[in-house]
Every structure is written in structure tokens, then in C-alpha cells.
Amino acid sequence: MIRLAGLAGNRGRNLMHIADLAPGGAEVAAVLTDHESAPVLSAAADRGIPTEVVERGDDARADHEARVRDHLDDYEFDLVCMDGYMRVLSGEMLDALPTTLNVHPSLLPAFRGEDAHEQALAAGVRTTGCTVHVATEELDAGPIVTQEAVPVYEGDDADDLKRRVLYEAELKAYPRAVQWFAEDRVTVGDGEVHVEGDDAGQFPARRVVSDDRSRTLRYGENPHQEAALYADATSDEASVVGAPQLNAGAKALSYNNYNDADAALDLIREFEAPAAAVIKHTNPAGCATADSLVQAYDDALATDAMSAFGGIVALNRPCDAETADSIVESFKEVVVAPGYTDGALDVLTETENLRVLDVGELSERTGTLTEKPLTGGRLVQERDDWAPTADDLEIVTERDPTEEEIETMLFAWRTLKHVKSNAILFASGTETVGIGMGQVSRVDAVRLAAMKAAEHAEGKDAQGAVMASDAFFPFPDGVEEAAKSGVSAVVQPGGSVNDEDVIAAADEHDMAMAFTGKRCFRHD
Secondary structure, eight states: OOEEEEEESSOOHHHHHHHHHOGGGOEEEEEEESOTTOTHHHHHHHTTOOEEEOOOOSSOHHHHHHHHHHHHTTSOOSEEEEESOOOOOOHHHHHHSSOEEEEESSSTTSSOSTTHHHHHHHHTOSEEEEEEEEOOSSTTOSOEEEEEEEEOOTTOOHHHHHHHHIIIIIHHHHHHHHHHHHTTOEEEETTEEEETTOOOSSSOSSOOOOOEEEEEOSOSSSTTSOOEEEEOTTOOSOOSSSOOBOSTTSOOOOHHHHHHHHHHHHHHTTOSSOEEEEEETTEEEEEEEOSSHHHHHHHHHHHOHHHHTTEEEEESSOBOHHHHHHHTTSOEEEEEESOBOHHHHHHHTTSTTOEEEEOOOOOOOOOOEEEEEETTEEEEEEOOOOOOOGGGOEEOSSSOOOHHHHHHHHHHHHHHTTSOSSOEEEEETTEEEEEEOSOSSHHHHHHHHHHHHHHTOSSOOSTTOEEEESSOOSSTHHHHHHHHTTOOEEEEOOOOTTHHHHHHHHHHTTOEEEEOSOOOOOOO
């Protein structure tokens, strides 16, 4: 465990934040200040941290520093952290102390000195921030350990920058630097700092994300929530963020429209053949591929036309007039496609407030990561681009699946990846029949898919369908429920301790079952 001594001049917010956070297990051994009225004294006392006061009198700097060292000699520490301690330490003092860090409110070497914020504003920069550096005899000039940037906005004053730099930069960067020292990853020497493991790559040690506000939305998920859309200017993928809205006069997309449209686009990109999907609350109400786009749309809609009411339509081909005619037969919020014929636009733009988005060519993906914000951070993962081929399927039952069932298994898996877990999908040919999503019990997801197939599907049912599951069946009951609906084959990851019992249940009902060896949970 690393112990640090803090030198503070006022409130010591950074030091107290480090004490509270204990990055890398770091512990604040003592806090010393040169003002007996400094608020950091009470803040440290509240945390049980010993404090010392060494006021600057009429004595020379060397004498004052000697008194500081005398007070610190009573404590054991491995690192010194300065926080608003407005003294330039001498070389003799720095040599007597362990590595000493300071945090400065600018991106050094720019804007050294006490008035960094005023300098930044006078220079007209649009980005400032903070620097954690090793303290040297030269003011704000030691080797840099880490930095954190923050934007400067039109109309900012020095107080605005001071607040933003503290809360959005210093309170991130300083604990990071302390953690690196606590983990023994920092080497200081010859005027340089080297940090082991501070690397780039797919999951870099640090992430700096800068997106530009594209537009302010009417509201968020609900009318009482404000919201905005931000755009990544470096992305050249087909996306709903930058897609032009082709029907002038229709209302702008809402937060939920964008969210659902993005999910719909993500789904139909799975397929090479003409594909269509109808999305509701980021879940597919139906999906299909066919020889023609209009047939794919009709098959997708027929899965659950009731749930598709007010949904988002996504197509992986330019929309033609025939498909447009079919789309406008029932109420939809948004259509997403890589282009439209003139005839299709004539049809679609006649419907009031049907938003028509042209996302551009569906080229190969360049973004490989997905992320989810959390309170206090975010999760980042690789995009789930995996889908099985016929060769990836491990047949585990007495009966082998037919070629048609294998084709359906592969289609079903690509669609299932976009259904919220726990997820069950019934499919026939290359169209969905019933979808059970977002259940906390897998057998309930089977029951929901069966109910959808029996009560909501138009012109199709679960007889002879393939069932796909996004994770293994923990018990045979899911297969038993599917058999009641007439399901003839199952594709699932496998890997349950009860796999033998689940396979036996499939054999009892003359079902074919294939394992993929991978699951496809989706929790957002």
C-alpha cells in the first residue's frame, strides 16, 4: 500500500477526493498546510487524517522548508501530492522528499503560473484541462505524468473554467496518477516519466471521447426528460445519426425514435439477401429475408402486426414503390433504408409524420465496439458480430436437422442476437414466427414466443418451426413447451449441466437439436 503526504493551500479538494477514493489502495498519511485557517484542516480531520500547519513567517525559504521537513518526519510516506500549495519548492527540498506531484489547471506547457484560466480565455483556446506533473524547481515545468482535457465554451469566464477543470479534469487525472504510482507502474528519471501499461489498442488504458451536439431533441425517453443527440464526426458508417430526413415538414425524430431506428438498422445489416425488420422498443416484432424486399417486409410484419403498430421499419435495400405501398398500409413511425426510389418517396412522403431516413450505403462495419454508460463510468465491449455457419453447428440429437432446418437455424440466430435476453425466437424458412423477449425465465420466454406464434402471427404458425435460444436451457421444460407448439428443431448454445436431459427431451419429441457453442445475450 502506498502512503502519501499532502501539501495543501486551501480546501484540498483533490487531496480529499484521493483520500475518499483510495486509488490503488493509496492512503493519505498526513496533510500539511501553511495557513491555520485553511479549510482542508477540518476536511482532513473529519476523515481522521493527521494535519500539520507550518505558516510562512519572515524566515528564509530554506528555513521554512526545514520546518516543513521536520513536521513531515513524524510520518511515513512514499509520495507527496501538492494541491494548491502555492510554493515553489527548492531542489534541496525536492531531493529530501519522495517523488512530489503537482496538479496544474492547464494543459502544460501552455499557461503556466497562477492565472492559467485567464490566460486560456485571453488566448481564445477551445480546449483546456489539467496536468499532473512531477514538481521541479522550475514553476509548472516538471515531466508530465498525465493530462485531462475539457472544452472551453462561448461565454465562459475564469470561474466557469476553474469549476469545469476541477470537476471534469483534476478529479479524474490526479487519482489516476496516484493509482499508477500505487501500482508501481511509474518510472521517473532523466526528466521523463514512463508509465507501464499506459497503452493504446482496442481497449486503451485511457479513453478520450469528444462528440459534437448534433441537435437538441424534443425530450428524452419520457416528456419530463430533456435530451440531445451527439455525433461522432469521424464515423463514416451508415447510421441514423447523420441520416437526412427526406420528408420535409414531418416532426423531428425523438430520443426513442433514434434508439429504435439504430437497433433496426443494426439488425437488417446481418443479412445479404433482401431483408426487412419491424422494431418496437429496440426489439424485433418481426424479421424476414426473401427474394424481394416487399415479400421480406410482408413476412416480417405478419409475425406480429399488432405489436408492429407504431414501430420502426428497416430495410437493407433501397426502398421501392411496392414496398412503400405495403409499409403505409399500417401506422409506422420511421422508415430506415439505404436509399429510396422516386416512386417510394412519392408514397412515403404522403403519410403525415412518417419519418423517412436515408442512411446511405450499408458498407462493411468499421466500428468494432459497443458501449453502455453507467453511473460513474461505462462498459465497453466488442460488438457481437459472430454468427454460426452450418459447419459450426454441433448436432447432438438422434435426428439430424434437414437442410431447410439448418438454413432456418442460421437465419434465426442472426435475428436472435438482436432480441433482449432472455430471448427465444421461433422461425420458419427465413422469417420469424414468434418472439419471446426480455423474460427473467427462459421457459416463460418460450411460452411467450409460442403465444405470439399462435395468436398474433398472420398466415403462419409454429408447426414445424425452429426454436432458437440465446443461452442454454437449464432444464428440459423449455423444450417440452416448444414441442407443444409443434417446433421441430432447436438451435442453442449448449453448456448446461443438464444438457443430457435437454437432449433426451428433444429426442423424445423427434426434434433435431444443434449446439452453437456460443451464446448471444443482449441486455440493452
